[in-house]
Amino acid sequence: MGKSIVTDIAEKIKKLVLDEKMKPGDKLPSERVLSSFLGVSRNALREALKTIEAWGLLDIRQGSGIYLKDPSYEAITVPIMAYSVGDKDTLLELIEARKVVDVEISALAARRSDDKNIIPLTEYLDRSKGNAEYFSKDGASTTDFESLIGTIAGNRILSSIQEATHVLWRSKQKEIGLSSTHPDIQYSEHMLIYKAIVNKDEIAAREAMIYHIESPLRHLDM
Secondary structure (H helix, E strand, C coil), X not given: CCHHHHHHHHHHHHHHHHHCCCCCCCECCCHHHHHHHHCCCHHHHHHHHHHHHHCCCEEEECCCEEEECCCCCHHHHHHHHXXXXXXXXXXXXXXXXXXXXXXXXXXXXXXXXXXXXXXXXXXXXXXXXXXXXXXCCCCHHHHHHHHHHHHHHCCHHHHHHHHHHHHHHHHHHHHCCCCCCCHHHHHHHHHHHHHHHHCCCHHHHHHHHHHHHCHHHHCCCC
């Protein structure tokens, strides 16, 4: 079945969900009702529903029905990973995406940090100082650091988008064989970001995060 048909049905289902103000956990109408309401065949509807389920937006329970899921980063990463390839162009696009998401999250964290919510970030830096093995080759450790910043920022939507870009980043980094920046360099870059957040300096937080995200460009001929 053509992708345009599936996409069209998916858009109609999304409109239905929005129009009815449905929430995660709500049950959608039956296949029979949906196919009649949307004006599509049962086979076309099933194909579209399977696709939407693969995106992480629906939970199709045999004998029970179709339920709306709480959107997660998988709803973003699955479609992208299906069509992207492990090349440097994709990595560059991810760097651009992270410069939009992680940079603004850092600024929000600087604005909203306090003595309590900064503790996990402080503990992270204490554990990683002088510990080369703490920094994983696939970049998971540094994105863990940024995820902690996302928690301080306190925006669930941005955190979900951030997690999606991090999953894609680690996947593409591994595919093209891009090694992580030296642990000492990562630590020093993390400290610059941390100090800006502690000092509630949004401008410095943005600048430090941009410098950190662009680190692979300084260590790889791209």
